[in-house]
Structure formats: C-alpha cells, structure tokens
Amino acid sequence: MTTETQTPTVKDFPTATLVTAGPWASGHQLDPRPALVVGPWGGADFADEARMVVVWYYTMGIPVPGLSVQAMFPHELTPLDDTLTTMDQGTFCDIAASLTLGRFAYDDGRDLIDAVNRAVRERIEAAPATRRS
Known part of the structure; x- marks a missing residue:
C-alpha cells in the first residue's frame, strides 16, 4: 500500500498563516524560526500562478525585503497550529508594532496589515473584561 503525500502549494499558505522556516543569510540557510506569510510572491494578483510565498521572519526585526522578508517555496514552510488571534499576547x-515600521516590496504587506488589524479587533472582542470604557 502506497501513501501519497501532497506537495504543498502557495494556496496552502494564505496571508497571515504562522509558519516555521529557515531564512537565508549570506547564501546559507539558517535554523528554522517563526514567520508570518505575507502572501504569494508577486502579490495577490499572481496567487494562481505564484510558486513562492513571501514570509516575514518577525523575530529578525521589522519587515525589510531580503533580510527579514524573503520568498520561500511552500515545501520549505511548516504551518503552526496558532493564529494571530490565539498567539502569545506579547509576541502579537x-x-x-513592528509591522508598520518596516517595508514590503510592491506594497505586498497591505493584506498582512489588514489581517493584523482584524486580529486586534478579534482579541478585543474575545476579552471584553479587559477593555477600557
């Protein structure tokens, strides 16, 4: 009996998906670390034909293309069982705070910024007792 495993595609990693992957620095791949999916390489208009996913390694600092923001192949990513709404409050x-200080190529970060703003609202709604009047 043969078990087929499906090769992941760009569509398996929508914007704001938390993943782990090894970023590249000076031609060497570093140890895997957490990242957020920014979107398909080339932007949302190319989602159907994109072969790579743009990720932001948020533990490496503000978004900077080539440093903390890199294009990765889907098979290099491992999805996490956490979301922006459920992840650690301090990390979120x-x-x-860091998201708006950095930059993304071709305004690719707009969908991620929108997702973070939605998660802020969801967090507030989930914890009404902590809201100030």
Missing part, C-alpha cells in the same frame, strides 16, 4: 503586540 511586537508584531503589530
């Missing part, structure tokens, strides 16, 4: 706050 760091992401939200």
Whole structure:
C-alpha cells in the first residue's frame, strides 16, 4: 500500500498563516524560526500562478525585503497550529508594532496589515473584561 503525500502549494499558505522556516543569510540557510506569510510572491494578483510565498521572519526585526522578508517555496514552510488571534499576547503586540515600521516590496504587506488589524479587533472582542470604557 502506497501513501501519497501532497506537495504543498502557495494556496496552502494564505496571508497571515504562522509558519516555521529557515531564512537565508549570506547564501546559507539558517535554523528554522517563526514567520508570518505575507502572501504569494508577486502579490495577490499572481496567487494562481505564484510558486513562492513571501514570509516575514518577525523575530529578525521589522519587515525589510531580503533580510527579514524573503520568498520561500511552500515545501520549505511548516504551518503552526496558532493564529494571530490565539498567539502569545506579547509576541502579537511586537508584531503589530513592528509591522508598520518596516517595508514590503510592491506594497505586498497591505493584506498582512489588514489581517493584523482584524486580529486586534478579534482579541478585543474575545476579552471584553479587559477593555477600557
């Protein structure tokens, strides 16, 4: 009996998916670390034909193309069982604060910024007791 495993595609990694992957630095792949999917390489208009996913390694600092923002093949990514809404509060706050300080090529970060803003609202709605009047 043969078990076929499906090769992941760009569509398996929508914007704001938390993943782990090894970023590249000076021609060497580093140890895997957490990242957020920014979107398909080339932007949402190319989602159907994109072969790579743009990710932001948020533990490496603000978004900077080529350093903390890199294109990765889907088979290099491992999805995490966490979301922006359920992840650690401190890490989420760091992401939200850092996101707008950096830059993305071709305005690719717009969908991720929208997803983070939605997660802020969801977090507030999930914890009404902590809201200030």
